[in-house]
Each structure stands twice: as structure tokens, then as C-alpha cells.
Amino acid sequence: MLFEAIALSDAEWQAIILSLKIAGSAVGWILVPGVAVAWLLARQDFRGKALLDGLLHLPLVLPPVVVGYLLLLSLGRHGWLGQWLYQGFGLSLPFTWQGAAVAGGVMAFPLLVRAVRLSLEAVDPKLEAAAGTLGANRWRVLFTITLPLAVPGLLTGTVLAFARALSEFGATITFASNIPGETRTLPLALYTLIQTPGREAAAARLCVLSIVIAMLSLMASEWLARRARQRLQERDR
């Protein structure tokens, strides 16, 4: 009885797995560009830096539905970018889980970049210079000194991005639609239930599920961060 009450329905499992898949890919595809942009903003000075900085914050500033709509306009099959993607690579993003991942990734991008940038800026340039004098070129310095020392920010950024992608709703439903098994993630399923009078109990279940998943991923990241910190701990904590 209790077991049945707790056991997840197929639809629930589907939504969970889909959510994880979509949030995971979202974070996956933005990780490298996110770190690269963060590094650019933290360590380089160039023309249009303020513009780039502003642009990448747009998803944060606009209501998600608007972002979803803009995505539909640009990446939809009739959009300028979408057309090119479709004709060039046969890739169609709207109404697919890949599209949902794109929507989640776009919404999560500024959070990732901000956190990573903050950590990169806190890395002591003296250590990078020291690595240089030991013969390490830019890339080696980046991968052996800068990024390892920015691990706290990488972790924070990743977990924020993951959480954001996991909870993404507005842009997803607008851009990727609410298709069961394809783009109906936990928040969309939750929305669908909330829209329905009398389905509060089911909605609450999903709500708890979301919370549990988020808590688990948070705790994992905390644990990793703690380990990373402990390694570097100096004597004055």
C-alpha cells in the first residue's frame, strides 16, 4: 500500500528520466562555451566586451516565455538559424528533446558564465605567471592552473545551470512544446497537473520529486566542492 503510494508511475518515471536527460545535455553543451566565455570576460579585454556580457545575460532578464518565443523565431524551422540548421544538417530543434535542451541551456548559460567568471577572477594571476615561467604555454596554464583553481566556480556554475535547466518551464513549453515522452519534463508535467483542477495531490507528488532530485544534485555538488576546498585548505581556516 505504502509502497504503491510511493512507487512512481510510468509517466512520472518518464518525466524524471527525460528531465535528467534534457538538463544533463543542456549543461553538457553549454559547459565548454560557458567556460570559454567566462574566461574571455575574466581575463581578456576586447572591443564589444560589454555587449557580449549584456547579450549573454538576456535570457536572465527576459521572461522565459519571451526567450522561448525568440528561440522559436530564430531556431524554428522557418527561423533564419533554424532554416540553416535544417537544410545544412537536417537538424530540427523545436518540438524535440534536443530543443528542450537548447532552451534549458540558453536559460542556464548566464548563471554558468557568471559563477565561472567570478571564480576565474579570483584565481591569483601570480600563480599563472609562475606557471608561465616554468615553461607552460597559455593552454597548459589554463588547464593545469586556472581551471583547477576555479573548481569552486565551475561546480557552483554547473549546479546552478543544472538546477535552472531542470526547472526550466517557460522557454521550454514555448520552444519545445509539451510533448509527452519527448519534451514533457518534470516542470511541464507539473504545470499540466496544476492546470487541472483537482489534481493537487498528483502535482504535490511531482513537486516533491523535483525537490528530491534537485536536493540530490545539490548535495553531490556540495560534496565535491567540499572535497576540492579541503584539498586546498591552508592553515588559517
Added chain:
Amino acid sequence: MLFEAIALSDAEWQAIILSLKIAGSAVGWILVPGVAVAWLLARQDFRGKALLDGLLHLPLVLPPVVVGYLLLLSLGRHGWLGQWLYQGFGLSLPFTWQGAAVAGGVMAFPLLVRAVRLSLEAVDPKLEAAAGTLGANRWRVLFTITLPLAVPGLLTGTVLAFARALSEFGATITFASNIPGETRTLPLALYTLIQTPGREAAAARLCVLSIVIAMLSLMASEWLARRARQRLQERDR
């Protein structure tokens, strides 16, 4: 002609001012608790730390509409907390701009905490210890050493929080409703237009407006951050 095309309508002005007021108060009321919680998480070890950490990330993980609904449950006039607020202080949050600020603040809270925490963790505890040996108590260390050195994170956190509050939609409309002049912020106005057939042009105007406001606040924060960094710049940049 051109001027008229660019000039803002009263409703637009109203939405802008309201948005700024609401986002501003949202950031205002979460700033101190946010920094306090970030400090707790960064510098203290206590029971339930993981729980607190998880809880404050909830707004990030749940769809905003759900958060709005939960706010209604707790802070609505008949909610357990809202009742107390109403009876004790005559304070009623739903349907008021204060309620919208609460919704924005709650949604922005995790972003603020995360950024500040990241910066606090990067502050060299050796400097705090040194201040201690010079006779500074905890509070003085906090206000003269820790926080000033965490300025990059404070700025990043504030701008993220402000941007998030400025773009807040789901929780706001659910908790504070969409009342012109009271809670109809830019995103709510924008959403209303998008959902109305044939109002694309007006929607685009508001979209651009949102972007401009966000860009301005971003640039201001960048400028402050750059100044703060330059002051501390050591010889190895």
C-alpha cells in the same frame, strides 16, 4: 513622428517604473539576509547546513508558478505566515507590489547567495586572521575585510538578483496577480501582449525596453566591478 514612435506610452512608463521599484525592493530586502546566509554557508559548519543549502535553492529548482503557488499557501492572507503578518502588522502581500517584490526576491535569493558565497569562499582567511590579531572582532573583520574583499561577488550577486527579479514572471503573476499599476511589471505586460494575437509590435517594443534596462544595470555593475578590481590589482595582471 519618429519621436512619437519612440516615446513611451503612459502604460509603458508605469510598467518600467513599477518593474524597477519592485526589482529594487526585491534586491533590497534579500541583500542582508542573502549575505548573512552566504556567510553562514561559506564560513561556518553547523547541523542542517546541507538542508539550509537545499532549501534556499528550491526557488531555483521549482517552476516559478509552483513557487508562486507555495507563496500563496504560506504568505497569502490565509496562509500560516500571511495570517500572522496580516493580523500582527496589517500587512497583506498578495495583489500588492510588495508581494511582487517578495516573489521576485524569493526567486532571486539563491542566485544572490550563490555568488556571494563563492566570493566569500575566495577571501583569504589569512587576511581575516591578520585582522583578528590586530584586535578586530568578528564584526569588524566581516565589515572591513571579508565583505570589501568579496565585492566582486556582492556585485555579481546583486546584478544577477536584480536581473532575475526584473524578469520574474511566473511566481509574480501567481502570487501577486497581474494588476495594472500595482503588480503589472514589464514581463507581465510583455507576456500579456505576446498572448494577444496581433500585438507583436507592441510586444517587441517592450522586449527592447526590457533589454535596454537590463543592459544599463549590467553595465553599471560591470563598471563598479572593474573599479573594485582595479583598486586591488596587483602587479601580475
Added chain:
Amino acid sequence: DRADPVRIYAAASMTDAMNAAIQAYESDHDVDIVPVYASSSTLARQIASGAPADIYLSANEQWMDWLAAQDLPVGERVDLLRNRLVLIAPTASDIAGFTPGDGTTIASRLGDGQRLSVGETSHVPAGIYAKQALQSIGEWNALQSRLASGDNVRAAMALVERNETPLGIVYQTDAEASDRVKRVGVFPDDSHQPITYPLAVVDPTPSDDTEAFRRWLAGDDALAIFSRYGFTPVESD
């Protein structure tokens, strides 16, 4: 291996009724029906951007009109269902039943500073109808500034359920599904445009399954199911 599924894009307020109908249909047809729920506007825009929809069921005529104007091959249009606009109050409310426009004003039932919850009157269908109804019973001017508008009917009803507002205007179907609200009055059918749910095939080359399902939806079996959820059939007048 089964044929392609039939995708029906339906207004979110239809969720429960449509799910029941699909379940019934699938039980004696060898076909896979995939429902996609979102707000009518979102669905319309998605279909316009090439979403893989076979059938569109809108909660109002505006978006069906808009879609038809988009240079898309929208098939024959059927007004599938009707709904009624009702005035609701929390179950425990002591407001006596009355017919709006029939002597007693709604405004007189609202206490000082209390609001009437409705769907957003500019784009949420239930809100648009509510505005028409209030106008026709001559209460619009008095109530315009005392509305609490949600971004969908469900949100409007939640406010009444939570007793944040003493009264709300929602569909008959919603009022019936919730046991936390009671119906206080029904708006006269002539106080607003008829509330119809138009249905159309939007696939330029509809499969046989699609046609069959569309026909079934318009049939008596389906109507019986929808009636259980409070919808009324469209009188053939």
C-alpha cells in the same frame, strides 16, 4: 509496429477531459494519441512554426482565427464544445447565491479592499469573456480596478480556493472539478460571446487515424465524456 501517433494540441484547461476521452478512444482503437497541452496562444504559435500537430483544439476562437490567418492549411473547423462562465466563492463562504446582473451587484459582495479574481482580461480566454460579461451587466467600470488577474483560469481559481479573493469568475468546468469552491452564480449566456472550443485538423496531409479521431471527438461518445467534466455540447443552431 504501430502507425504514427496522432498529436492533438489542446488548450491546457481541457487536460483532464481530453485525457479521459483519449483513454476511452485508445481502449477500442489501435492507435496512439499524444496530447500536447499548453495555453491556446502558445499552441497556435507553435503550430504556425511547424510543430508536428495533427489537430488543434483551442479554448477560444481568436487563436483559431489567428492560425487560419497565418497562411496555413487549417482544415475544416468544428465548434466542438461549449462552456459557461460562473461566479465562484470558497466552499465555506457565506455569500448567498445570486444571478449576476439580476439586481445584486458583485461589487457589493466584495468587502473593502477585496478583489475579484479573473483570468487576465486581455488575453486569457476566460478573462476576455469575464470582461464582456461584466460590461454587459454594467459592473465593468466599478470592478475594473478591483480585479486580480491570473495568467490562466486555474490561477484565478486558486485565489478563490485559497480564500485570497472572496469571489472569482471561472468556467463551469473548473468550478465543478474543485471541491474547495462553490458556485455562487452563473452568468447569463447572452452576457458574453458564446464560449466555444473550436477544433481543426492542422496537418495538410492528415492520416486516416487523424480523420477518424477527429470524427470520433465530434461524436456522441466523446460528448458524453466531456459532459461529465461540465462541458456542454454546441447546440446545432
Added chain:
Amino acid sequence: MSGNAHHSTPGEIHAPAGTALECRLRKRLGTFDLDIALTVPASGVTALFGESGSGKTSLLRLIAGLDRPDGGYVRLGERMLSDTQQKIHVPIHRRQLGIVFQEARLFPHYRVRGNLTYGMPRSGRARFDDLVTLLGIGHLLERLPGALSGGEARRVAIGRALLTQPRLLLLDEPLTGLDGERKRELLSYLVRLTREIDLPVLYVSHDTAEIAAIADHLALIEQGRLTAHGQLDELMMRLDLTERLGGFDAATRLRAQVVDHDHAYALTQVVLDDGQTLRIPALDQHPGTPIRLRVGVRDVALAHAMPEGTSYRNGLAAVIDAIEPSTQEPSANEVRLMVGRQRLRARLTRQACDEMQLAVGRPIVALIRSVAFDSRF
């Protein structure tokens, strides 16, 4: 303080009069084990000497309250700062200690002036200008620490600690990176400070010349243990420590009194307690002032009689007290002489000892060049 009665070594409880700091501390750091009981006299400089990694900084950190001991206590004057048994741990900022860390640790967001005044009580203002001048950082006051040279940063760190008006100074190699002249000035300032306001100082340094110049007491640390502790002069006379105190240009300090100044030659005549006199480079001290003279073991030559026609102006009649092979220098013997009631050490090649037929009890003349006196502290 009866609170200590439970400590295992009751003999050490009643701190001798004039003890500023008393501690007994145990701490484990990884595989390193610190276990030290130390008393710091109320006046004068106590040098902490030991090789790199022997636990000097760790001890200072425990005393400062930056680390918590695994066991033991720290008492400053009448006040218990830490006591693991009584569960006392006075927070750092209430310990009233002035600390100069091994690294400068300046606050990067305060200007030099702000760093200096951070811990300065109002009463410190009077000393501010003097100290700034002494440290030679007057032109840096409006700079941020990021734009300072290594030595400049170090000087600011020293100034910052001195301006807090602490009850005890903990200095961890404070003068590294400073040039000779500045070092000398600072050392003599520190000496003056400790003498004038009776400020006890615990001074970590690897520089034996520095220690010899400034310290009154010496604590020798090896691998987390205190292996010798006492008056510097006493320890320097102990031939068994010669090896461990190897880094020191072994030297003796003679007590003397100023008698007279010869302004033409810029010389000062001083008298030892047995009435013998020495001529040393001029000192700015009044006749009658008691002083200490540092004489390196390599600066003392021996003769059976005062030789004629040499540049030597100082010859002290002495008696040989002990002769031992040097542990520092295989070719040499360490010779201890008595000059009146004071001891004086000399180092000669064994060959010279043999050829001169030196033996304990024999009278001898100790030749010391006037220019060899290090009277600058």
C-alpha cells in the same frame, strides 16, 4: 592562579616573577608533533631558533590563538589565554598580541596608511609619525599594497603590528628582505622599545647575527621540542651547544661600563668589572652607563704577553678556564677564558694551542682589535 594546579608539572606552575608568557602546548600536524613548554620573561627579547620545519611558526600560531592546541595552556601575565582542560580559548582579537607573520599579509584594499592604523588605538597616534619615519615608508602612505616592493610590504607589516600597542610581540622572521642599514635601525628600535616599555618579544629568526644583536634569551627548538632555553649569554658559553648553535658566529658578551670618550679618535674607553679597560669605537652613552660588548670567538687572539709594534690596542689579562676541540671547525679548539669574573671565548687552531702550550689555569693575554667590537646595538 589555582586553575593550573591540575597540570602535570606543578613545578612549573608558579611562574617566576617577571614571566610574561607561560605556555605548555601540544599539537599534532600531520606527522609533525609539537610538544613544548616555554616561558617568556617579562622584559627583553626571547629568540626562537631552530631549523626550517622545526615548529617555530606552529608554536607562535598556538600562542596567538590561530590554532587550537590538542592539549596544554597559554598564560599571558595573569590571564589564561588558552587552556584545553578548562576549555578556555580567548579569541584572537582579545589576546592583545602584536604579530608579524612570515608573509606580509597586508590588506590589499586598504592603503598603507589604512593598514598601519587598522589596529592602532587612539593613543598610538603619537608614535605613528616616528615609526613611519623609522621604517622609511612615509612616501608610501597613500599607496595600495599591490604597488609595494617586497621589503616595503614587510616594513608596513612590522609597523602595523607595532602600532597596536600589544602586550606581547610575536615576530616571525620579521626582517627578512630588508637591507642591512634598515635592519640595523629596526633592530635597535625594537631593542629600545622592549627596554623602554617593557614589552616582551618572542622573536623567530634564522639569522644568527640578528639574534645575537637583539636577543636576551634564546629558546632552541628541534623537531617540535625545546632542547635548550635560557639566557643567550649563558647558552653561548655552553661548549656543548656550539654545534647546535652552529649558525652563530659564536661570540661572548662582556659587561662593561663607559668611562670616557676620546672625541679626536672617535673612541670610547670602557671598564670591565675587574678594572681592566678596553678601547672601542665611540658610543653615544654617558660615562657610567653599563653596556654589553659582543666579542666574536674568531676576533680574540691570544698572546703570552702584550706584543709590541702591532695595531692591537686592547689586551686583557685572563686565565684559561677550559679548552675543548671545536665541533664547528675541525682545525680549531674552543678556549674559554676568565677575565675577572666574566667568561670570554676564543677560537684558535689546534696547532696554535699546541705551539703556545696553552693549558687550563695558565694566565694569558687576550688580544681584541678595537674595530672588532660590534657596538652598534
Added chain:
Amino acid sequence: MSGNAHHSTPGEIHAPAGTALECRLRKRLGTFDLDIALTVPASGVTALFGESGSGKTSLLRLIAGLDRPDGGYVRLGERMLSDTQQKIHVPIHRRQLGIVFQEARLFPHYRVRGNLTYGMPRSGRARFDDLVTLLGIGHLLERLPGALSGGEARRVAIGRALLTQPRLLLLDEPLTGLDGERKRELLSYLVRLTREIDLPVLYVSHDTAEIAAIADHLALIEQGRLTAHGQLDELMMRLDLTERLGGFDAATRLRAQVVDHDHAYALTQVVLDDGQTLRIPALDQHPGTPIRLRVGVRDVALAHAMPEGTSYRNGLAAVIDAIEPSTQEPSANEVRLMVGRQRLRARLTRQACDEMQLAVGRPIVALIRSVAFDSRF
């Protein structure tokens, strides 16, 4: 290298044979102005000496490429590393310089082993174990830098730089915080290294004893300008620099050759180029090896004739070459002697000079105690 022909001082273009580094650099930092032209010989240690804030670190940073000069160039051997006119700026990591910074700058996330091997080419493995032993950090290899003592961190930083097998070593006060014994070992290792593989070293230090022990050349920096530059020995003989080189225990270095060992007394006999001999503490060198002996000015006494019955074993017949008042010590004269064709400096009180009636051209005996020789390097 015709590329330099446009530089303003053509005389300096054709670097003398055996020049490792040649630079001419201008840089403004706030109100501080650096303008220095320096050549570093291809072998041996060049010491950079100057008071705190004189621009030593700034110069090193420009050479290393950590800062860009406002004007000027840096050439290492045949390779132009920086040239503002040709717009050349070789990035740091391709300069093949080994640098020890004033602070340790260890990578906190690498263990000690990882720090040491970070810049080590494969061919460096052979030296790894030796160097680790020499530095005494064998037991620390698996530690993270956060758990090192100050001196331990410094040693790792030195090891890290030495293991890169650089073409030039830039050391910024590398030995601060190290104890005497270790310092001596490292200094002699550095000396051996530079001799064996002809590695030029630019060595910043405030410690005059360190410089005297290790440096062949000296560059004196004052307020961003080079004020003296040349062979250390030469500069030490210049009486006009006595004040500026004040920190140095002024000393002379005598060239000599090992003749014989007296194992019983642990002494070595050496001969100067004019045939006079000296006895010094035993050296581990074969007869015939040329060596340098460092003799402090305060360790040389003068006599009209070799006195009898004293501990002196070494008396060198000399002729007085110059007598000047000491700028360091008001009571003393600096006396320059010729011993054969070599110069030797001594410091006496003016009183002694007068009483002994010293005058230029007079023959004299220079008395030097055997134990005074610093033969440890």
C-alpha cells in the same frame, strides 16, 4: 645582431664575448622610474644589490617578461627576448628562464612533487633525487603546499626553478627564511651548478655575506639606476664604494693555490702568487688547485714585525698602498696593502695608525688568524 643598430648607445651593442644577458630597460611605475642597462656574464653569479625599493624585483620582472618595458630591449645570448622598437615580446613561457620569486608562489593544488616536476623536462629526472635530497624535502613530496612551513615552501620553490633546466636563473632573495646550514649547502650547490654547466645567475639578495660567498659580479642599484657594476673583487677594493657597499663586511678575496695538507691539525697550506704561504682550515682540494680566500677587513691586523708568543700563525709581508678615513666607521681608517701583486684591505683605528706611524709605501706585516678564513664556499 644588426637588429640593435638603432639603439642609442652603439658602444654597448656588441656584447662582449661571454655575455649571457644584455638589457637596457626603461619602465615607469607610479612615481618610480627604472632605467638600467645591464650585462650579465655568461658564467658565474651576478649579484643585484640595492636597498629595499631600489628596483631589483622590477628589473627581474622586465627581464622575465612579466612586465613590458616602456622602452629598451632584453637579449639572452643570440636571442632577442624583448625589444620595444622591433615590437618583440617573447612570451614568458618561451624565455627559458628559471625564476624564484620573492614569495614562494607554489601551486596550492599540486603536491610538492607536482610542483617540482611542473616545469621539469624529461632529462631533468636524473637531477630530481639529488636536488630533493639537497633541499631536504624528500619527506614532503606528497604534501600539499598548504601544509608546509615557510622555509620548506621556499626550498620547493627553489627546486622547482632549478629543475626547469633554464638558460638563465633569476633568483629574487631565494634563501630568505632558510637556516644557516641549509643556506650554506644551497649556496655551494648553486656555485657548483653555475660552474659545472655554465649557467648564468642573476641573484638578488640583501644578505651581504650571501653575496660575498656566491657572487662573482656585482651590480649596485640605487633608485632605479645602476650605480656600479663589475667584478665583485674589484668593487670591494674601491674605497669610494665602501659606504654604499656598507652592509658588506668589507673583505678582500686573495687568489692562492693549494700546496699541502696537514691532516693532523686539519690545516691546508696555500701559496699566494708572490710565494708567501698561509695556513687555513683544511680544504678538500688537490694540491695545485687554485682557490680564492676571503679575508674580512676587520680580520687583518698590522705589525711592524711578526710578533712572538701569540696565536698568530699567518703573517704576510706587505706594502702600504693607501690609507683613507673609513666612511663606515668614524674611528677607523681603511688601509690598502699590496701583497705581491694582489691587494688586501685592512681596517684599523685611526689611533693605531697614528701610533704605528703608518704611511703609504712603508713595508708592514699583515697578521691574519687561520680561523678567520672563510673557506666554506
